[in-house]
Amino acid sequence: MSKRRMFLRMITASLLRRRSRMLIALLSIGIGATILAGLVTVYVDVPRQMAAQFRSYGANMLLVPSGSALTREEADAAMALIPDEERVGAAPYRYVYLNMVRRQQSFAAAGTDFEQVKRTSPYFKVTGRYPEGPREVLVGKGVADTVGARLNGVMELTWFPPSEPQEDREEDFDILPGMTLTGRAQGYGSREGFNDNPVYVTFTIGEDGMIASLSVDTSSETAGVGTRCSEEDFTALFIGKDPKDLVLGRDVDAVSGATVTSEAVVRAIMDAKPVTEESAVLVPRTINYTVVGILETGGEEEGYIYMSLADMGAITGESDRLDLVELSVSATQDNLERYAEEITSSGHATARLVKRVTKSETAVLGKLQALVFLVTLVVLVLTMVSVSTTMMAVVTERRREIGLRKALGASDGAIRGEFLGEGLFLGALGGLLGAALGFVFAQVVSVNVFGSDIRFNFWLLPITVIVSMAVAALSCLLPVRRAVAVDPALVLKGE
Amino acid sequence: MELVACGLDRRFRRNTGDGNFFEAVHRVDLTLRGGEMTVLTGRSGSGKTTLMTMLAGLLPPSDGTVTLDGKDIYSLPDTELSRLRARRFAVIPQGNAALSSMTVMENILFPAALAGLDPPVRQAGTLMERLGILRLKEVWPGELSGGELRRMSVARALAAGTDFVFADEPTADLDDENTILTLEILKEAARTGKAVFVVTHEREAADYADVLLRMDAGKLITI
Numbered sequence: 001m002s003k004r005r006m007f008l009r010m011i012t013a014s015l016l017r018r019r020s021r022m023l024i025a026l027l028s029i030g031i032g033a034t035i036l037a038g039l040v041t042v043y044v045d046v047p048r049q050m051a052a053q054f055r056s057y058g059a060n061m062l063l064v065p066s067g068s069a070l071t072r073e074e075a076d077a078a079m080a081l082i083p084d085e086e087r088v089g090a091a092p093y094r095y096v097y098l099n100m101v102r103r104q105q106s107f108a109a110a111g112t113d114f115e116q117v118k119r120t121s122p123y124f125k126v127t128g129r130y131p132e133g134p135r136e137v138l139v140g141k142g143v144a145d146t147v148g149a150r151l152n153g154v155m156e157l158t159w160f161p162p163s164e165p166q167e168d169r170e171e172d173f174d175i176l177p178g179m180t181l182t183g184r185a186q187g188y189g190s191r192e193g194f195n196d197n198p199v200y201v202t203f204t205i206g207e208d209g210m211i212a213s214l215s216v217d218t219s220s221e222t223a224g225v226g227t228r229c230s231e232e233d234f235t236a237l238f239i240g241k242d243p244k245d246l247v248l249g250r251d252v253d254a255v256s257g258a259t260v261t262s263e264a265v266v267r268a269i270m271d272a273k274p275v276t277e278e279s280a281v282l283v284p285r286t287i288n289y290t291v292v293g294i295l296e297t298g299g300e301e302e303g304y305i306y307m308s309l310a311d312m313g314a315i316t317g318e319s320d321r322l323d324l325v326e327l328s329v330s331a332t333q334d335n336l337e338r339y340a341e342e343i344t345s346s347g348h349a350t351a352r353l354v355k356r357v358t359k360s361e362t363a364v365l366g367k368l369q370a371l372v373f374l375v376t377l378v379v380l381v382l383t384m385v386s387v388s389t390t391m392m393a394v395v396t397e398r399r400r401e402i403g404l405r406k407a408l409g410a411s412d413g414a415i416r417g418e419f420l421g422e423g424l425f426l427g428a429l430g431g432l433l434g435a436a437l438g439f440v441f442a443q444v445v446s447v448n449v450f451g452s453d454i455r456f457n458f459w460l461l462p463i464t465v466i467v468s469m470a471v472a473a474l475s476c477l478l479p480v481r482r483a484v485a486v487d488p489a490l491v492l493k494g495e
Numbered sequence: 496m497e498l499v500a501c502g503l504d505r506r507f508r509r510n511t512g513d514g515n516f517f518e519a520v521h522r523v524d525l526t527l528r529g530g531e532m533t534v535l536t537g538r539s540g541s542g543k544t545t546l547m548t549m550l551a552g553l554l555p556p557s558d559g560t561v562t563l564d565g566k567d568i569y570s571l572p573d574t575e576l577s578r579l580r581a582r583r584f585a586v587i588p589q590g591n592a593a594l595s596s597m598t599v600m601e602n603i604l605f606p607a608a609l610a611g612l613d614p615p616v617r618q619a620g621t622l623m624e625r626l627g628i629l630r631l632k633e634v635w636p637g638e639l640s641g642g643e644l645r646r647m648s649v650a651r652a653l654a655a656g657t658d659f660v661f662a663d664e665p666t667a668d669l670d671d672e673n674t675i676l677t678l679e680i681l682k683e684a685a686r687t688g689k690a691v692f693v694v695t696h697e698r699e700a701a702d703y704a705d706v707l708l709r710m711d712a713g714k715l716i717t718i
Contacts, residue, residue: 408605411573412574
């Protein structure tokens, strides 16, 4: 039996022959190592998990127009600067106001891509379903409550063109037979500040250069009062009149009680311009939509009506323009900032980070780090106390044997080596056990807290084993000192 | 090869009320030589074991020196003193002196392993056979009787091939037959050149002694 084999034999034999004590020590180290490995695994994996979690709280980057408008091409070019695998979702938005004429109310409407919305806004709670076909809308709960919209109900929405562009076109033209002209003027509703929508007129010129037909859109005016100006009783009065020279009271009489609207009709005709391809779209459009879903978020999204970008294009006549792209990017804070900078400097769009989410992400991680560190430290100290106590009991129990070993020629170094060897062996075994159990522990925590599997870090195995061995060795210091101090003479006293 | 004790004194602190110290061994001069079997007798508490413990390098004396090869063994550092204990001294302690985590055979080979020597398997086998414990070589000490444990201790002390053998009551738990056998084996060891030091109450031991000593109240008397 060689010296080394004898040494190994001494360690393993005494471990095996004192199973209960050693099991307690092993258990202590194992539990310590389990907590260590488990917490560190959770800690290491948490940023990834948390990133995914926070991602589910919404977009973390916004693209807004850097100039006047953001086109689809510009948005695509901007998004190409972010690696595909990190782009979790990209929801484009186009916002306009749409009106429910009968209720004299306007609502914010958003055109978007619902497949992407599901990714960037996974917290959206939809009763019913997301719109899939044309003329389907998802209505925010706030809007639905206000107007009493119901699932599968019909919602009539009117789009009024913005008032700016026409004013820009100051060009001379002659009124020619067969021409169609449109015009508009502020009526009662807009003058009183109820809405921004004017009274629209469309008329044709006959062979005599006079008005041949006239239709008036008073949908923004007070129902039953101003709206009477679009009835034929009133519009018929204009037939055969000179569109360039109209005076209310001389050429036509005002609708009683709706003088302001009647005046607006006259002004709209006097200011009318010929219909060109461009101005043709600048006519209010009313479309009936089916409500397929009611959206609940608890936030401002409940005040919107959502439809597909195609439907939005159909009602506004603009299909290319976007106001905002919400991006969900799975990247670290540093990378996010870099992407945002690159996009903004590319000139395609201006990228903004949603600070609220990313900052709290960092803050939570910092606190978690401190917590993991503290708990691990406390557990390791407890482990140390427990192992130390157990080893102390072992030394006391084996005092006579230690004395005998010394009497037979074991040096202090050999005694120290034996007990430290035992400790290190326990540490290694406990560390291995702990690494395995720790992974299970982390997996359970992960599944329960984050609802997803955890990734095993292989470098954690040697670290756990080394830390366990270090803790075990430290725990053995005091017991080893006591073992070395045993007096070999006590053996001969026959104690 | 001589182990020379000179003016050995050992006092123990004791709360007796009158004096603070109990003097177990008083001014002992003694020389152990190779080839001699020295037998020490005396009444219980006369200081026999304390003297042996000091000679075996296990208890530093309060006064005096134990010299081997011209060196005071208690002036050596622990590593050298323990090497001395492993390579040159062997002890047969009183009572149960087994390492419970090793088998009988491993117990017997253990001192050689500590000394960094090849395991004396053959000598161990021969001794165990003579002492009638060969069949117990793979048994754990916990399963042995007192007499078997004693014989294991004897085999362990002699198998190692050390120069000095210190035996404290080596025949305490043995029957007459085994007592004679053990004393004969010890005597043989002395004949092969070892210095054998036996502390005993056994009357027969005197017949085997080359040097017979008696202790009385810590003082050594040569007979």
